[in-house]
Amino acid sequence: MMGADALAVERTAEGTGQQSVLSVQGLSVEFGPQGSAVYAVNDVSFELAEGESLAIVGESGSGKSVTVQTLMGLIRKPPGRVTSGRALFRGRDLLAMPDSELRQIRGRDIAMIFQDPISSLNPVLTIGLQLTEALREHQGLSEAEAERQALDMLDLVGIANGPQRMRAFPHQFSGGQLQRIGIAMALVCKPSILIADEPTTALDVTIQAQIVELVGRLQKQLGMAIIWISHDLSLVAGFVDRVAVMYAGSIVESAPVDALFSATTHPYTIGLLNSIPSLTADNTRLVPIKGAPPNVTLPPTFCAFAPRCHFAEARCREAKPLLEAVGGGHTTACWRWREVDHLSRSTTTAQSVKPVGAAGQEALLTVTDLKVHFPIRRGVLRRQVGAVHAVDGVSFEVLRGETLALVGESGCGKSTTGRAVLGLEQPSAGRIVFEGKDYAGATGEELKLRRRDMQMVFQNPFGSLNPRMTVGRIIGEGLRAQKIGTRATRDIRVSELLALVGLREALRNRYPFELSGGQRQRVGIARAIATNPKFIIADEPISALDVSIQAQIVNLLDDLKTRLGLTYLFVGHDLSMIRYLSDRVAVMYLGRIVEIGATAAVFGTPLHPYTRALLSAIPVPDPKAGGTRRRIVLGGGVPDPSKPPSGCHFHPRCPKATDICGKVDPQPRDLGSIASGRHLVACHHAGEA
């Protein structure tokens, strides 16, 4: 604690001379009964200057959200407990004041926006009421005056048609619009600090770009300080002043944004950066951080990262390193940071080359004009009055041994396409030919037989495993269903599979809830490859996992592909990961493929305006790129798939759209060269100068 106080003083002294609006000193928060407590936040200190933006980055369980929620008095006590620390807001300690006093500051001086805009707004109250209630509470405004100010704020965050929208309910808005409303709600009292708790995590990448831009603009207009909580180093690289990296409840490294990325000193931060594939450079094999984030149930008396750290030595396991100044406002909590600094990232990564699978030219799967429409029924007799065009005429082939990635934003139909290929969704039209046999619409035994050769890895490793079955039974269930082998041989096979996906044999009799997210996804993969399939559909297999775990799973999928000769259809939205692991990419928009080609070609010379916008919206882990990269921010959101726009589905949002786009549906054209291979684009204007 002494160290923290001294440090806080030192840091204020070396600060930029700006006045600090918030000063957190030695904050520690525990949950649960004493003795078996969870040490969620340990001795966290930071300063926030007026108008500054600070990012707190960490994985799930790192304590980043608990830290800010404690400041706001939002954690439940009990079980939560602030065991030490002060949080001075303009000299007043937020942690010492009674809740009735803190309530006056909450929402007025310090406001907050949350992760999931859909669940963080009250579904049964109008937007207008939710926008005005804070104004009326804090400023005692009349209803009319509060409404006027709320309308101004709606205008500021870019919600058109304010007066009408005020009477609407949250479910009548899209996720991106709701987050704008959430921001308006937070800013309506013109706070001096805005805390943004992963405000874009639940949003698509193009909507994320809109929100980031909006918050940046509002920060300048209103002159507030921002604490941006995120798990994504790349995202915050583009727009914050300073970054604090948290691990297991402690800040392990804190620096001005440039210094953090150019002169990284903490092994954990380095590990995080190595887990992110590059969007531009040639990719070497990803270097994941070994192991999994810790359960913070041990008192913080040692370096929590030591078990996963390549640099760990005896000292790291005995005493906890305190934040130490590296210089220039850069602090790090590592005993060996001086040595770490000299081990450049390239030497640790270059040793391993990404395994290259030999993709043949023979098509394993050919999908032709696949349509999946979900009927909308209305009226007394439930007549079908329309359909949600989830997949609306999609054609592609997957070559034996390759990885084809389907990318796009939520609602584009990529997952439905994957499910239809496996027969989990009944196609309305089209052919699905696997190894020469069309089985679109197949049922019963035929489909069952097909599924021997074709399996799926699901997105959510928490929901897709039966909680009442042991790991061994989950993995072996497919074998039983397909009547493969005897009981004894199936047992042996399950052991093989566990070893293959890197799980200990001892986990066989455990239940899913006893496993970490990464382990669960390994179980999901083992289950999928149990019947020795030729083809795996991976439906966003890593999107629910922590950054450091994602790289582990991606490497596992890569290894299995080479060892077992698998072919993948990879459904995803994380473009940098897709660039890393796919051979070819198909970009989907509103039920259609707009561009498909070799990964290098699509990422190198994207031809469709949507692909370009999508690529430009991806955050890159480089603070300097933020200024030089031209970001194409698309207006609006994805239209309603039950009423797709006429002609090219993308034309209402397209910066290049002309008359023809609204009338004629563009057919895919091959604009590839001999070097880049087939590169199909469905755009009237692709290839124009």
Add this chain to the structure above:
Amino acid sequence: MLSYLLRKLLFSIPVLFGVTVIVFAIAHAMPGDAVLAMITAEAPSSEELIAMRRGELGLDQPVYIQYLNWIGQILHGNLGRSFVNGRSVGDIIAERLPMTLELMGVALLAAFIIGTTLGVISALRQYKFTDYSLTLSGFVGVSIPDFFMGLLLVYVFALELRWLPSSGISTAGDSFSLLDNLKHLILPAAALALFRAAIFMRYARAGMLEVLNQSYMRTAKAKGLRPSTITLRHGLRNVLIPLVTVFGLALPTLFGGSVVIETIFQWPGIGLMFIDSVVNRDSPVIMGYVLITAIIVMLANLATDLAYSVLDPRVSYD
């Protein structure tokens, strides 16, 4: 919304038809009939007399003819005549239904308000003394059957304490006054309400605990709203949504409960009428009662669906 209502009403036609078949079958399958019920106490009547009486009531015809006759009457809006006193079943029910609705309405409303309030308080004080004692009383409440609760209340408040009357709807001999009527209402309504209040409390507590964990509650707190605003405006509104279902489910059981309670308290509603008609094997009245209850329950379910769409803007019927 309108088309939803129409569809629901269309669906209720076959359901009501099924109800008539079942009701008729049960009434017919009861041992004895109205004629035998009338003569048991008196001197044995001659076979001819019995046959004649049966002929008058139409009981000598084949079952399906009797059923078709009855259905024919119903389609003309006529529920038939009581075998016992010859009065129109429709008139008897119309005369007595208001009493039952008064009893049930007051009981249900009181149960809902008390149960929900206590449930929300219990959730806000989770794992504290208030919560434990409320949960325990709720457990006692759901464990005591209606009739026993009725007897218990009569014993304590009418016989021992002599605070409240034990039966009827008004003091005999006095002219009717609302105050007097309400005094008579308290015990039977309480007997019906306590069990249901306990159920509402359980669901309200569970619902509020779930709502308390929702992110929008955290948002409301982060805005710096008063705790009372957070609970009432943001919390309670959402708790009411699942409670509407419980409310709808409570209605049919309330009819069953009121039969027993009206008997205990001699409350002259349709429940008491039903018991009397069963004793007298007065099948037109029995069938009329069941049919009317079925219609009321169906309408109440429809009202529940409508209440849903009012409380929850996300629900839209089409």
